[in-house]
Amino acid sequence: MTIIDTIRTALGALAANKLRSSLTMLGIIIGVSAVITLMAVGQGSQKGVTERIRGLGSNLLFIRPGQSQASNAEAAVYGGQSLTLVDEDAYAINDPERFPYVEGVAPQIDFEGRLIAGGENTTTTIIGTTPDYQYVRDFYVAKGQFLSDDDITRKGLVAVLGHRVAQTLFGDTDPVGKSVRLAVGPGGMIVFNFRVIGVMEPKGATATGDEDDLMFIPLPTMQARIPILRNPQGLSNVFQISVKVSDRDDFEQAEREIGALLLERHNVSEPDFEILTQTDVANLQAAETEISQTLWAAMAAIAGISLAVGGIGIMNIMLVSVTERTREIGIRKAIGATRGDILMQFLVEALMVTMAGGAIGVILGVTLSTLADGRTILEQSVRADVSAVAVILAFSVSAVIGLFFGIYPAFNASRLNPIEALHHE
Amino acid sequence: MVKLTDITKVYHAGDVPVPALRGINLEIGEGEFLAIMGPSGSGKSTLLNILGCLDKSTTGRYDLDGLEVSAFDEDHLAVIRNRKIGFVFQSFNLLRRLPAIEQVELPLLYRRVNDRRRLALQALGDLGLADRVAHRPTQLSGGEQQRVAIARCLVTNPSLVLADEPTGALDTATGHDIMHIFQRLNAERGITIVLVTHEREIAAYAHRVVHLQDGQIVSDEQNSSPGRSPGSDGGSEGSTA
Numbered sequence: 001m002t003i004i005d006t007i008r009t010a011l012g013a014l015a016a017n018k019l020r021s022s023l024t025m026l027g028i029i030i031g032v033s034a035v036i037t038l039m040a041v042g043q044g045s046q047k048g049v050t051e052r053i054r055g056l057g058s059n060l061l062f063i064r065p066g067q068s069q070a071s072n073a074e075a076a077v078y079g080g081q082s083l084t085l086v087d088e089d090a091y092a093i094n095d096p097e098r099f100p101y102v103e104g105v106a107p108q109i110d111f112e113g114r115l116i117a118g119g120e121n122t123t124t125t126i127i128g129t130t131p132d133y134q135y136v137r138d139f140y141v142a143k144g145q146f147l148s149d150d151d152i153t154r155k156g157l158v159a160v161l162g163h164r165v166a167q168t169l170f171g172d173t174d175p176v177g178k179s180v181r182l183a184v185g186p187g188g189m190i191v192f193n194f195r196v197i198g199v200m201e202p203k204g205a206t207a208t209g210d211e212d213d214l215m216f217i218p219l220p221t222m223q224a225r226i227p228i229l230r231n232p233q234g235l236s237n238v239f240q241i242s243v244k245v246s247d248r249d250d251f252e253q254a255e256r257e258i259g260a261l262l263l264e265r266h267n268v269s270e271p272d273f274e275i276l277t278q279t280d281v282a283n284l285q286a287a288e289t290e291i292s293q294t295l296w297a298a299m300a301a302i303a304g305i306s307l308a309v310g311g312i313g314i315m316n317i318m319l320v321s322v323t324e325r326t327r328e329i330g331i332r333k334a335i336g337a338t339r340g341d342i343l344m345q346f347l348v349e350a351l352m353v354t355m356a357g358g359a360i361g362v363i364l365g366v367t368l369s370t371l372a373d374g375r376t377i378l379e380q381s382v383r384a385d386v387s388a389v390a391v392i393l394a395f396s397v398s399a400v401i402g403l404f405f406g407i408y409p410a411f412n413a414s415r416l417n418p419i420e421a422l423h424h425e
Numbered sequence: 426m427v428k429l430t431d432i433t434k435v436y437h438a439g440d441v442p443v444p445a446l447r448g449i450n451l452e453i454g455e456g457e458f459l460a461i462m463g464p465s466g467s468g469k470s471t472l473l474n475i476l477g478c479l480d481k482s483t484t485g486r487y488d489l490d491g492l493e494v495s496a497f498d499e500d501h502l503a504v505i506r507n508r509k510i511g512f513v514f515q516s517f518n519l520l521r522r523l524p525a526i527e528q529v530e531l532p533l534l535y536r537r538v539n540d541r542r543r544l545a546l547q548a549l550g551d552l553g554l555a556d557r558v559a560h561r562p563t564q565l566s567g568g569e570q571q572r573v574a575i576a577r578c579l580v581t582n583p584s585l586v587l588a589d590e591p592t593g594a595l596d597t598a599t600g601h602d603i604m605h606i607f608q609r610l611n612a613e614r615g616i617t618i619v620l621v622t623h624e625r626e627i628a629a630y631a632h633r634v635v636h637l638q639d640g641q642i643v644s645d646e647q648n649s650s651p652g653r654s655p656g657s658d659g660g661s662e663g664s665t666a
Contacts, residue, residue: 001534009534335577337535
């Protein structure tokens with residue numbers, strides 16, 4: 001019998017038992033779609049991490065406050081964040097004479113505030129920083145302009161909106177020139193009016209958060225106007241200083257020399273700050289993605305189990321089918337089917353069930369991955385990236401399962417004695 | 426054309442050997458119409474299975490068309506069944522799912538013949554089933570089912586047609602219709618037919634009748650007036666089911 005006739009015969013047999021055939025496929029469908037989805041999520045989160053690191057800008061060092069002798073009361077006020085860095089530290093690092101490899105320095109203070117404009121309002125991250133921020137973080141204004149040196153000296157009440165914040169507050173109208181009210185403090189009792197001077201380009205999430213959901217204001221404005229951010233010494237602490245270095249090879253030297261400067265300025269022997277490279281930030285990210293690795297393992301288990309159960313189900317159904325069709329096998333043998341013909345007939349049936357299940361599973365898996373991509377599921381933002389390799393792999397696995405679990409029933413069928421088979425009722 | 430030499434067949438019921446055939450010697454010439462008769466347990470089904478290459482003898486030699494098929498392995502026998510032998514069974518043995526045309530195509534499928542649709546249509550037409558090609562077995566009468574089975578057996582142009590109680594599941598009139606078909610095939614196309622039956626009336630259509638008892642041939646007679654059933658008024662040519 002030719003392979004085309006074998007396939008047609010198998011199709012006929014499967015069509016004669018539609019419900020049974022589709023139920024048999026179910027395990028394979030679930031298994032294959034799980035394989036596709038989990039590989040997509042695995043690849044997507046990897047890609048997401050890489051993109052976020054890259055999204056930070058290039059050749060960056062981050063200086064953050066470290067351990068200090070801060071009192072418990074102080075820790076309570078500032079949510080446990082040690083306050084050891086001040087903006088003066090940043091200005092001292094921005095010294096081309098002493099650190100020729102430093103290309104830009106941007107100190108920043110972040111806090112949560114409520115923005116009101118017209119009838120709309122939103123809670124967002126307010127970042128006080130300096131004009132260098134654009135260049136250092138490789139993140140530019142799209143409309144209007146960014147904070148200028150003049151805004152810094154004047155301590156101007158000007159603001160640059162993140163892409164999403166602008167859309168939330170102003171919709172399609174151009175926010176540049178309009179004013180927003182910023183409410184801070186307990187119950188939002190302190191209110192300032194800021195004039196919008198620019199809107200940032202859309203950027204999406206990076207390793208430090210969602211960069212479309214924020215508002216920039218001049219750092220000195222924040223220090224001067226918002227007293228709750230001052231520490232007991234009356235100084236405004238900064239939460240992070242980003243330093244752009246001209247070359248990756250300078251990282252080690254920069255870390256050492258900037259560290260020495262800060263020790264000297266803070267008049268301490270042990271660092272009360274930490275210097276992180278992008279790689280360090282990546283490692284922190286990796287720790288975060290460990291949660292999704294648990295999820296990944298759970299899905300891999302589901303996929304594996306359902307593929308195995310699906311395969312056993314197929315074997316079971318095929319064995320039943322061979323018994324039911326003993327007489328048919330006898331007739332076929334009597335009119336000249338060889339053992340190979342019968343073996344192929346049942347093997348192709350098993351293969352077609354698993355491969356059809358595999359194909360449906362692929363479609364389902366790709367659909368699920370596409371739906372899940374970019375959404376937040378169980379408080380984790382999910383990235384999914386379906387690769388051709390995953391599709392081919394999952395499909396091949398379903399074919400291999402068909403072969404593996406189909407061969408034994410098919411072999412049984414081929415070995416039936418034609419006379420006994422003909423008299424089977 | 427068929428030559429059986431000292432054929433024996435022994436089955437094993439547990440440890441006890443049960444002889445079914447004890448030294449059969451039989452020659453069947455081309456174009457013969459032979460009936461094998463005998464009580465149940467006489468070995469006639471076993472003999473037919475061996476003739477049909479469905480089973481192998483324990484000892485002895487079987488030559489078919491000059492081939493020593495008793496020496497062939499299982500797959501080789503399947504090819505012989507496909508090329509040289511046609512079966513007609515008491516219970517028709519059609520596949521439940523398939524329409525008549527595909528039943529008849531089936532042996533050609535295993536033989537990888539290309540214009541099998543045309544050959545199958547022709548075989549069905551020869552048996553007066555041209556208007557039944559798309560019918561499934563459940564939509565056909567017993568006589569029609571048996572005619573589909575005969576078409577399936579003839580479509581490969583077999584050297585030897587083996588019919589095992591072909592009228593056993595049919596009423597008397599339809600049974601005689603089927604026997605007339607065999608008679609016609611034998612007379613007009615010279616097809617060699619071996620028929621197993623326990624009915625004297627049916628055996629009367631054959632030219633030669635072999636009687637078996639306890640696995641041995643006890644008589645081998647020529648039938649002087651084939652087609653005439655002893656107790657009846659003839660073949661009733663015109664009767665239909």
